[in-house]
Amino acid sequence: MRMIDGARGQAWRGIFRRALLAALLVVPLAAHDDGAAHRAVTPAVGTPVPVAGQYDYAGLLHLHTALSDDATGDYDQLARLAAANGLAFLIVTDHNTFGAGRAGEGRRHGVLMLTGMEASRPEGHLLAMGSERAPTDPKTSTDAFLATVRSEDGMSVLAHPTHRKWRWEGPLDDRIDGLEIIDLADLFYASSTGDKVATVAALGVVGPTAYLRLSARPDEALRMWDAVGSRRRFVGVYAPDIHQAVELWEGAKLPFPPADQIMRLARNHILVDHPLSGDLIADRAAVLDALKAGRVYVGLDILGDAGGFRFTARTGKTTARMGMEIPVEGETAFEVRSPSAAAALEATIRLLRDGVVVAQSTPGASTLRYGDRRPGVYRVEVVVPRKSAPQAPGETIWIYSNPIYLRASGILRGS
Ligand SMILES: [Zn+2]
Numbered sequence: 001m002r003m004i005d006g007a008r009g010q011a012w013r014g015i016f017r018r019a020l021l022a023a024l025l026v027v028p029l030a031a032h033d034d035g036a037a038h039r040a041v042t043p044a045v046g047t048p049v050p051v052a053g054q055y056d057y058a059g060l061l062h063l064h065t066a067l068s069d070d071a072t073g074d075y076d077q078l079a080r081l082a083a084a085n086g087l088a089f090l091i092v093t094d095h096n097t098f099g100a101g102r103a104g105e106g107r108r109h110g111v112l113m114l115t116g117m118e119a120s121r122p123e124g125h126l127l128a129m130g131s132e133r134a135p136t137d138p139k140t141s142t143d144a145f146l147a148t149v150r151s152e153d154g155m156s157v158l159a160h161p162t163h164r165k166w167r168w169e170g171p172l173d174d175r176i177d178g179l180e181i182i183d184l185a186d187l188f189y190a191s192s193t194g195d196k197v198a199t200v201a202a203l204g205v206v207g208p209t210a211y212l213r214l215s216a217r218p219d220e221a222l223r224m225w226d227a228v229g230s231r232r233r234f235v236g237v238y239a240p241d242i243h244q245a246v247e248l249w250e251g252a253k254l255p256f257p258p259a260d261q262i263m264r265l266a267r268n269h270i271l272v273d274h275p276l277s278g279d280l281i282a283d284r285a286a287v288l289d290a291l292k293a294g295r296v297y298v299g300l301d302i303l304g305d306a307g308g309f310r311f312t313a314r315t316g317k318t319t320a321r322m323g324m325e326i327p328v329e330g331e332t333a334f335e336v337r338s339p340s341a342a343a344a345l346e347a348t349i350r351l352l353r354d355g356v357v358v359a360q361s362t363p364g365a366s367t368l369r370y371g372d373r374r375p376g377v378y379r380v381e382v383v384v385p386r387k388s389a390p391q392a393p394g395e396t397i398w399i400y401s402n403p404i405y406l407r408a409s410g411i412l413r414g415s
């Protein structure tokens with residue numbers, strides 16, 4: 001979330017900066033609807049081809065509409081752009097309101113639209129998904145909030161937990177199901193004026209890949225993820241945090257960054273056992289179940305479609321998918337399968353245990369196999385070299401898996 005500058009003393013400086021930014025934004029805004037030129041993904045939402053028995057759907061969560069006072073846009077606009085960008089689902093989370101609520105849910109332009117909420121808590125911002133009764137009043141207790149979402153079988157996720165202004169200051173309660181490892185809008189809004197200007201200037205030349213300049217490895221969020229994961233499942237997701245609003249002055253907002261650009265950058269890919277059916281109740285459950293179970297990976301799909309990525313582990317007779325907690329029984333055989341775009345990107349598969357790389361493929365490899373007997377949080381980062389993403393500050397993580405958790409049998413609590 002962006003907060004409008006509170007201090008009056010900063011107001012004039014803020015207005016000057018915004019006016020400068022507005023002048024710069026006019027060019028990419030005028031040019032932003034540049035059609036297929038920069039699209040890396042297929043603009044169609046159909047039934048995907050199953051890989052290893054699972055169907056892969058790309059979608060986004062944590063988007064705002066004009067129901068948030070610091071955003072523009074509406075469900076129909078977001079759905080239309082999502083369809084054009086090959087997204088199967090969106091979970092809209094306006095600030096402190098279920099806004100359109102259940103009535104806003106359903107298929108629009110072929111896209112499954114779901115309603116959640118981004119709640120301002122005393123400790124930071126929490127997303128509630130699969131909930132309709134979580135308290136919208138920021139003054140209610142977070143304990144009650146988490147209890148309500150849990151009682152509805154919903155999902156609570158930390159929004160931008162390591163953000164320098166709006167970080168999560170509370171305890172990592174066991175009822176918090178996951179965290180955002182990347183919150184794109186906040187990377188943009190919180191960047192320096194110089195970085196904003198450079199990003200906006202580059203947009204006119206290289207299109208939305210210009211945002212990759214903000215894509216440094218989110219080390220602090222990854223450490224938090226691995227640390228909580230050592231005790232329990234903790235789901236990592238990507239959030240575009242779409243606002244489409246730069247406030248110039250009270251009541252005047254430029255629709256920037258445009259949703260159409262942001263939707264092409266990165267996506268959550270959920271894995272489900274059956275194709276989405278078109279039935280709202282069943283599809284909502286399928287999407288939320290996959291997210292809660294951690295059957296999700298993040299792809300910076302603007303570099304190449306991450307669809308088809310798979311990460312599994314086999315131990316004894318069990319084959320574990322992402323998000324599962326399994327007991328150590330002798331050696332566990334991990335297998336990572338990179339999507340087909342990996343070859344052209346010369347992407348390297350890295351398997352990490354508790355944040356430390358334990359195995360690495362050659363560049364462009366399609367698979368990585370590795371065995372280990374130690375408990376730990378195992379997850380995958382597929383990285384591309386600078387030459388495959390020249391706008392980025394260094395090598396870029398193209399794909400983040402969710403972990404598979406290998407537990408010493410004493411601490412396994414079932415999954
Ligand atoms: Zn926020």
Ligand SMILES: [Zn+2]
Pocket residue numbers: 001002062064118159241
């Ligand atoms: Zn937000």
